[in-house]
Amino acid sequence: MKFITISLIVHAADPFSGKQKSTHERFREVVDNAILAEELGFDGFGVGERHERPFISSSPTVVLSHIAARTERIRLFTAVTTLSLLDPVRAYEDYATLDHLSEGRLELIIGKGNGAAQRDLFNVTPEDQWDRNAESYEVFRRLWADNRITYDTKFRPPLFEAEVWPRPYQRPIRIWHGSATSRESVDLAARYGDPLFSANVTNPIDPYAELIEYYRERWEHYGHDPELATVGAGTAGFYTAPTSQEALEAYRPVFASYLAFQAKLGATPVFPTLEDFAERSSALIGSPEQVIDKVGRYHERFGHTVLHLHADAGGLTDEQHRASLELFQSDIAPVLRRQIPDPPLGWGPGPLVEDQVDPGNVPAPFTVTG
Numbered sequence: 082m083k084f085i086t087i088s089l090i091v092h093a094a095d096p097f098s099g100k101q102k103s104t105h106e107r108f109r110e111v112v113d114n115a116i117l118a119e120e121l122g123f124d125g126f127g128v129g130e131r132h133e134r135p136f137i138s139s140s141p142t143v144v145l146s147h148i149a150a151r152t153e154r155i156r157l158f159t160a161v162t163t164l165s166l167l168d169p170v171r172a173y174e175d176y177a178t179l180d181h182l183s184e185g186r187l188e189l190i191i192g193k194g195n196g197a198a199q200r201d202l203f204n205v206t207p208e209d210q211w212d213r214n215a216e217s218y219e220v221f222r223r224l225w226a227d228n229r230i231t232y233d234t235k236f237r238p239p240l241f242e243a244e245v246w247p248r249p250y251q252r253p254i255r256i257w258h259g260s261a262t263s264r265e266s267v268d269l270a271a272r273y274g275d276p277l278f279s280a281n282v283t284n285p286i287d288p289y290a291e292l293i294e295y296y297r298e299r300w301e302h303y304g305h306d307p308e309l310a311t312v313g314a315g316t317a318g319f320y321t322a323p324t325s326q327e328a329l330e331a332y333r334p335v336f337a338s339y340l341a342f343q344a345k346l347g348a349t350p351v352f353p354t355l356e357d358f359a360e361r362s363s364a365l366i367g368s369p370e371q372v373i374d375k376v377g378r379y380h381e382r383f384g385h386t387v388l389h390l391h392a393d394a395g396g397l398t399d400e401q402h403r404a405s406l407e408l409f410q411s412d413i414a415p416v417l418r419r420q421i422p423d424p425p426l427g428w429g430p431g432p433l434v435e436d437q438v439d440p441g442n443v444p445a446p447f448t449v450t451g
Contacts, residue, residue: 185430
């Protein structure tokens with residue numbers, strides 16, 4: 082099993098002190114967390130993409146480029162690249178450049194994105210967001226395989242014998258499809274034989290397990306080898322300590338701030354108590370033995386081989402967060418690596434083959450010539 086940490090780069094006041102770090106300090110913290118993840122032995126570090134408050138992750142390529150310069154081996158993820166909001170040509174240029182600067186350590190997790198404010202910012206409607214996501218992905222994917230294409234696009238000016246530079250470092254690149262509740266994203270992943278990354282955050286296990294089962298069904302429907310279906314999964318929270326009592330007591334103020342935030346929104350929390358949250362959500366809160374057992378129970382339903390934890394302290398002190406990550410790597414990760422296999426699609430840079438072209442199959446309703 083592989084383990085990554087992810088930051089959505091939330092920029093908000095500390096729930097306890099009420100103080101808010103400067104934008105500069107917050108970015109420095111994200112970079113430091115990536116360096117720490119590599120130091121502790123995590124396999125990947127991810128940066129989100131959001132274009133609305135309270136996030137400052139609007140430019141993940143820039144952040145990941147800086148992290149690439151400060152690290153050496155850790156895989157660099159986007160979480161997620163919101164292709165429904167982006168011009169796929171410009172996105173390709175940015176990520177192909179980052180692919181070189183990171184020497185082939187880049188992995189993409191794509192998705193349509195959430196939030197009305199960022200849709201409005203880019204003049205995208207809920208009705209066309211899925212179609213935009215699918216078209217942008219198709220253009221992006223074809224550019225990565227062959228940077229000279231003709232494509233009759235609907236949501237951007239059509240491309241005719243368009244050349245886009247630079248050529249990427251990895252050909253092909255692994256592209257994951259992030260999914261929370263949508264069968265559209267699951268079907269898109271299965272259609273192209275791409276791995277799936279389940280958000281696995283808001284609800285109990287059942288709806289996510291059902292989507293992953295649907296992914297495997299569609300994967301086989303499209304003629305792919307069932308043994309190669311690859312799934313990753315997120316977590317709703319993380320804190321481990323030598324005993325369950327220590328873990329729960331340390332995390333209790335963090336959960337209390339979450340309940341207060343839900344109350345402010347007028348929302349009914351899915352998990353009303355910390356004990357319920359620790360038991361029924363995907364959060365990994367408890368002793369190392371409890372965390373290992375819970376990941377194993379989720380693996381029985383998901384068959385996932387990649388797991389993400391939150392890179393940010395999220396209300397814990399920096400000392401608590403680091404101690405928890407260190408305990409994860411010393412007492413939890415080695416056991417899970419033995420018990421759960423690595424991703425069947427492999428791990429590490431894709432091949433650098435200058436003349437490799439993968440035209441693939443063109444799904445309706447898109448038209449490609451040339």
